[in-house]
Amino acid sequence: MYEASPAAQAATAGKAHARTRSLSTQRRINVTIKLILAIVLMLFALYPIPWIISASLSPSNTLVNQSIIPVGATLENYQKLFNDPQHPWLLWIRNSVIVSGVTAIITVALTSFAAYSFSRFRYRGRRTGLLSILLIQLFPNTLAITALFLLLKQIGSWIPPLGLNSLGGLTLIYIGGVLGFNTWLMKGFFDSIPRELDEAAIIDGATRFEVFTKIILPLARPILAVIGLLTFIATYGDFLVSRVILKSSDNFTLAVGMSLFIREQYNKQWGVFSAAALVGAVPIVILFFLVQKQLVSGLSSGAVKG
Amino acid sequence: MAERTNNLTLKDIALRMLGLGVIDAVALWFTYVLLRDGLAVVAIVLVVVTILINWVFLSDKLYPVRWLTPGLLLMLLMVVYPLIFTIYVSLTNYSDGHILTKEQVIAQLQGRYYQPKDATSYKWTAYRNPSSGKFIVVLQDPQGKYYTASEEEGVKPLNVSGELPDKIGDYEKVDRIQSLKYLGDLEKLNIKSGDNLIRVSSLDTAKESRRQYTFDPSTDKLTDTETNTVYTPVRGTFTAPNGKTLDPGFATLVGLDNFLRIINDNNIKAPFFAVFVWTFVFAALSVLLTFALGLAVALLLNDKDLPFRGLFRSIAIIPYAIPAFISALIWVGLLNPLYGQVNGMLRSLFGISPDWFSDGTWAKAGILLINTWLGFPYMMLLCLGALQAIPTDMYEAANIDGAPAWVQFRSLTLPLLLVSVAPLLIGSFAFNFNNFTLIDIYAQGGPPIAGASTPAGQTDILISYTYRLAFGGGQGADYGLASAIALFIFTMVALITSFNFRYTRQLEEVT
Numbered sequence: 001m002y003e004a005s006p007a008a009q010a011a012t013a014g015k016a017h018a019r020t021r022s023l024s025t026q027r028r029i030n031v032t033i034k035l036i037l038a039i040v041l042m043l044f045a046l047y048p049i050p051w052i053i054s055a056s057l058s059p060s061n062t063l064v065n066q067s068i069i070p071v072g073a074t075l076e077n078y079q080k081l082f083n084d085p086q087h088p089w090l091l092w093i094r095n096s097v098i099v100s101g102v103t104a105i106i107t108v109a110l111t112s113f114a115a116y117s118f119s120r121f122r123y124r125g126r127r128t129g130l131l132s133i134l135l136i137q138l139f140p141n142t143l144a145i146t147a148l149f150l151l152l153k154q155i156g157s158w159i160p161p162l163g164l165n166s167l168g169g170l171t172l173i174y175i176g177g178v179l180g181f182n183t184w185l186m187k188g189f190f191d192s193i194p195r196e197l198d199e200a201a202i203i204d205g206a207t208r209f210e211v212f213t214k215i216i217l218p219l220a221r222p223i224l225a226v227i228g229l230l231t232f233i234a235t236y237g238d239f240l241v242s243r244v245i246l247k248s249s250d251n252f253t254l255a256v257g258m259s260l261f262i263r264e265q266y267n268k269q270w271g272v273f274s275a276a277a278l279v280g281a282v283p284i285v286i287l288f289f290l291v292q293k294q295l296v297s298g299l300s301s302g303a304v305k306g
Numbered sequence: 307m308a309e310r311t312n313n314l315t316l317k318d319i320a321l322r323m324l325g326l327g328v329i330d331a332v333a334l335w336f337t338y339v340l341l342r343d344g345l346a347v348v349a350i351v352l353v354v355v356t357i358l359i360n361w362v363f364l365s366d367k368l369y370p371v372r373w374l375t376p377g378l379l380l381m382l383l384m385v386v387y388p389l390i391f392t393i394y395v396s397l398t399n400y401s402d403g404h405i406l407t408k409e410q411v412i413a414q415l416q417g418r419y420y421q422p423k424d425a426t427s428y429k430w431t432a433y434r435n436p437s438s439g440k441f442i443v444v445l446q447d448p449q450g451k452y453y454t455a456s457e458e459e460g461v462k463p464l465n466v467s468g469e470l471p472d473k474i475g476d477y478e479k480v481d482r483i484q485s486l487k488y489l490g491d492l493e494k495l496n497i498k499s500g501d502n503l504i505r506v507s508s509l510d511t512a513k514e515s516r517r518q519y520t521f522d523p524s525t526d527k528l529t530d531t532e533t534n535t536v537y538t539p540v541r542g543t544f545t546a547p548n549g550k551t552l553d554p555g556f557a558t559l560v561g562l563d564n565f566l567r568i569i570n571d572n573n574i575k576a577p578f579f580a581v582f583v584w585t586f587v588f589a590a591l592s593v594l595l596t597f598a599l600g601l602a603v604a605l606l607l608n609d610k611d612l613p614f615r616g617l618f619r620s621i622a623i624i625p626y627a628i629p630a631f632i633s634a635l636i637w638v639g640l641l642n643p644l645y646g647q648v649n650g651m652l653r654s655l656f657g658i659s660p661d662w663f664s665d666g667t668w669a670k671a672g673i674l675l676i677n678t679w680l681g682f683p684y685m686m687l688l689c690l691g692a693l694q695a696i697p698t699d700m701y702e703a704a705n706i707d708g709a710p711a712w713v714q715f716r717s718l719t720l721p722l723l724l725v726s727v728a729p730l731l732i733g734s735f736a737f738n739f740n741n742f743t744l745i746d747i748y749a750q751g752g753p754p755i756a757g758a759s760t761p762a763g764q765t766d767i768l769i770s771y772t773y774r775l776a777f778g779g780g781q782g783a784d785y786g787l788a789s790a791i792a793l794f795i796f797t798m799v800a801l802i803t804s805f806n807f808r809y810t811r812q813l814e815e816v817t
Contacts, residue, residue: 176384
């Protein structure tokens with residue numbers, strides 16, 4: 001490495017000092033330009049939102065001649081969400097919440113079991129098992145949607161509540177699809193919990209199961225919450241599987257119900273749709289902001305939200 | 307170490323036995339159902355899996371595997387099995403018109419009857435049981451002999467002297483006017499008489515019809531008894547020597563036919579190729595655009611002098627936080643060519659009004675616009691993280707060397723950034739490669755490709771094309787072809803991710 005001579009260093013310092021004043025003006029200009037750019041980008045990011053809010057409050061229920069500030073604002077569109085027998089919005093949202101909730105809970109339970117085994121026991125075939133799970137989960141099972149459809153059709157001929165057009169069958173597909181990745185995530189976290197804690201507990205007479213419920217799970221609460229919430233959000237946003245599996249309006253999730261409702265109806269149902277979009281999106285946005293810190297660290301391990 | 311796994315309490319053991327008992331009972335019942343439905347292979351797999359479950363839960367040596375069992379079973383059922391089944395279906399002609407098994411089709415064809423020219427016609431009188439509502443029919447043949455005929459008992463001779471009786475057992479005679487009322491029900495009766503079938507065909511006559519097809523399992527041939535045409539099964543359809551085929555066909559293995567169709571059939575090849583190219587273009591441009599915009603925003607927000615950074619960051623995340631299907635639906639409304647806000651703005655600013663949905667090029671542009679909006683926050687978050695990980699002394703050194711900002715960006719920031727985010731860019735590519743939600747919501751793949759014999763649209767990507775082949779469109783479901791294309795996607799995803807593995811060396815770090 002080359003070392004600057006003391007003289008050269010002094011010269012640089014002097015120059016730098018002389019530049020400070022002009023730099024600060026330049027920096028101010030710089031920041032102003034950046035601020036303007038940032039505001040423009042934020043306008044792009046927020047662009048659809050004022051239109052949706054305004055449409056949801058507007059009595060006209062159409063895209064035609066929409067103004068950004070609704071004329072004669074009313075909550076009519078929101079009321080329609082509650083009492084349209086043809087389009088049971090609340091039922092759809094409820095279905096989405098139930099399916100996503102059950103998927104999240106069962107996923108957290110099953111992945112924590114599996115992760116406990118992978119993290120705490122040493123046995124033959126363990127590494128192979130881990131690698132196989134890693135490889136299998138690379139093939140998103142939604143790609144095999146035709147096979148899943150035929151599988152559920154077959155299952156449904158024996159057990160209708162798990163067959164086609166059932167929320168049970170849909171939930172099973174979702175859980176199967178996310179187990180692999182989340183087992184890995186969970187195992188990584190369990191590995192960071194010191195094994196000495198387990199050993200101490202076992203010496204004190206705890207069973208393996210007690211170690212799991214009384215030591216590992218309480219310490220792993222953050223990762224349980226993150227996996228649960230992320231699974232919930234991803235499941236809530238699925239469109240492909242639900243579109244293929246669900247057939248009758250009573251069983252639709254919000255994604256299916258909403259997209260079929262508004263298809264070709266933009267001119268006639270824009271207001272009601274906007275109200276539904278806001279009601280359907282706001283809870284998820286709130287959940288998302290709850291987990292976004294952990295998401296940022298999870299991002300670097302490869303989690304892509306659907 | 308004093309582990310208590312071995313001295314379990316009685317309650318623990320009882321619970322475990324109860325659980326296993328329930329599982330075994332259910333499995334047993336299912337094995338019966340599977341065998342009844344002729345699915346012997348699945349039944350065997352079920353028995354093996356059940357035995358393994360019992361083994362795992364009874365052997366102390368396999369204790370660690372117990373924890374894995376539920377998750378593993380679900381993964382096998384919902385991930386591994388569908389994958390294998392996809393391979394199987396891709397080798398069959400499973401599609402509308404070829405849904406049933408061969409046995410089912412033969413049974414169906416053997417249930418067809420025709421009326422020969424010399425068919426016997428009978429006069430009939432109906433008798434009805436008032437309590438059960440069932441019928442028997444008394445037939446009189448052209449020679450004047452009487453028979454009783456019913457679905458359950460077939461045809462039996464009946465001795466009648468003079469008038470027909472008013473009652474036969476519990477059955478009461480139905481007069482002609484009443485017969486008219488019941489005619490619909492009577493015409494549905496299928497009365498077997500040997501190989502033939504007798505059906506009530508009008509108020510006066512019942513006619514004998516003959517079985518149209520007979521199947522000979524030893525030669526695997528189906529014969530039309532009326533014309534003596536012999537049909538042989540060809541690729542899931544019974545076909546006569548003159549090329550005439552019988553509906554329905556059945557599902558059967560057809561080898562690599564589906565794959566060859568993609569290569570050879572011009573009406574499939576051209577649209578498939580178009581869809582294939584657009585899938586890559588769409589995924590690549592999506593990554594490029596979202597990354598470029600995300601990086602730009604990240605660079606802006608990374609400047610410590612910028613006010614409201616936290617607020618800007620939160621706002622920029624919003625597109626990522628809204629469920630994608632809702633955002634996509636909203637954008638489709640905003641892009642409406644006639645009334646949408648975007649075209650309203652473009653008209654007043656530039657005097658143009660693009661047709662975002664029926665013009666292929668504009669449709670693709672619209673999709674990329676929406677996807678950039680949907681995806682840039684993810685890239686921004688990635689880049690913000692990566693930027694903060696770049697050591698600041700490198701910039702100090704560059705400053706001392708007097709490197710201008712854009713040189714610093716090009717030869718310092720960008721290379722270092724790419725090293726850490728490249729695997730995630732590949733991940734994002736793989737995600738968009740299969741981004742069904744956006745493509746299907748935008749225009750269901752439309753506008754259509756002219757001249758395609760399969761339902762393919764100009765904005766369709768492989769996964770949405772697969773979906774349309776299997777479940778959509780007026781041209782009937784083609785599960786075989788859909789599965790062949792799904793396998794193609796699997797291969798692509800496998801290639802992309804194996805590349806990623808090599809890059810990140812993730813596999814080697816498994817402990």
